Amino acid sequence: MTSRIIDLLRVGQPAQNVTVQGWVRTKREQKEFCFIEVNDGSSLVGLQAILSPDLPDYANQIKRLSTGASVEISGSLVESPAKGQRIELQASQITVYGEANPETYPLQKKRHSFEFLREIAHLRARTNTMGAVFRVRNACANAVHQFFQDRGFLWMHTPIISANDCEGAGELFTVTGLDLKNIPKTAAAEIDYSQDFFGRRAFLTVSGQLEAEIMAMAFTNVYTFGPTFRAENSNTSRHLAEFWMIEPEMAFCNLDGNMDLAEAFLKHIFKSVLEACPEDLEFFNQRIDNTVLATAENIISSDFPRITYTEAVSLLEKADRKFEFPVAWGLDLQSEHERYLAEELFKKPLIVTDYPSAIKAFYMRQNDGEPDDRKTVRAMDILAPKIGEIVGGSQREERLEPLEQRIQQAGLPVEELWWYLDLRRYGTVPHAGFGLGFERLVQFMTGMTNIRDVIPFPRSPLNAEF
RNA sequence: UGCUCCAUAGUUCAACUGGCAGAACGCGCGGCUGUUAACCGCGAAGUUGUAGGUUCAAAUCCUACUGGGGCAGCCA
Known part of the structure; x- marks a missing residue:
């Protein structure tokens, strides 16, 4: 029976009659025998196999082996006499499924730039870094479902095709x-x-939120986790035209409950992935960003500071540095402001709440008893070092009349949102939720600087080849 | 979309102020009794992104185009 390499390495014991299948990462040919490292995607580290000349058709088989070739190898797992690995596979039989002509195979053993790898996205998953990224991405996705399922949230499949263009979340x-x-x-x-x-x-x-609100009004706690699309001409390391979003929505919940959930959520994800992919995270820490592990520990163990927008503005006004963009109550926080707060002042993710209503979406709950020029809404953004806004959420406006007013003020067609308003007409309830960009989460966790390198097939302006 | 930087061997990069286009890795061949993204020797590999222009002479200067990076806006 075929074993996955990760299982053999975890047990780490000699065994008879072992078969592995995978792709050759490197071949080291000696006078007397040959070493190859085989990787099957199950782990960062591959399995070293020793091929000796008494293998049938040795000389010919060795020639067919090169970086990228696919093989099946059977033999005995033995303790390795050399440093570098505990066990290795002494081959008694080898089958080369497919050769990879070394003259034309674009992947070499050494490092490539991520820009180059994006041009060969059909092969880049076979590299160390991309392998680690996509294992972590998978572990993240698994942790997302686990977190919500453990808390009784229902996963709701909101539509990918929508006739609703009223949300105002960007180009469609x-x-x-x-x-x-x-x-x-x-x-x-x-x-x-x-x-x-x-x-x-x-x-x-562009978002499943409004549909999620519908379902929360029946199931209390729900979440969406699926692809969303923006036709923005955004050329940055933090934006994609197609990305995955996670949007929990909770009935009978206010902003505090919303923040509590978001914070517990991030802590859970980091903890789970640390447990599921320790070698991969160690790799990121070593090769990509040496703060990855410290950041993860920091997220898990420390509370996120919570400040209001108004407090944030006064902290920025007091900041001992110059900003390119002005800071004043009523203006939105710019990237540089968010980064200052998260990276320099607090040095950890923080939550900023109660933004001016003029700069936030129509569905956010208006705070009561404020003067007209200081109106705020029950919004919250979690700002993380390096990537900025990672979570955006709010308590929703559950009162019919203020909601209608806000829709009108925003210049949106009230009649088309009749079904959304019906939720306030019949059995309305305070509710709240947030949205989180899945790729940004994976970026945050791995330290990968470009969002196009944390999704297998990135969609961005002028890029849809693979 | 704006600002900015960049495009040279398969890859990553050099080439000073315009003057013979190089190195490392990868690849090929040879060597090596246990290697670790091995090591040692030799070799092949280029219309310098595309199209024009300036010049005795252009990888280098100018113009346009194409593609990419970074930052910003929009946001997640």
């Missing part, structure tokens, strides 16, 4: 079945979407 991708060579037009010479597949204009979703 239009989904159409219209014949682009012959687009039907209205009398006003505009595209006639009434003839389109859905009888109206449809988009790829």
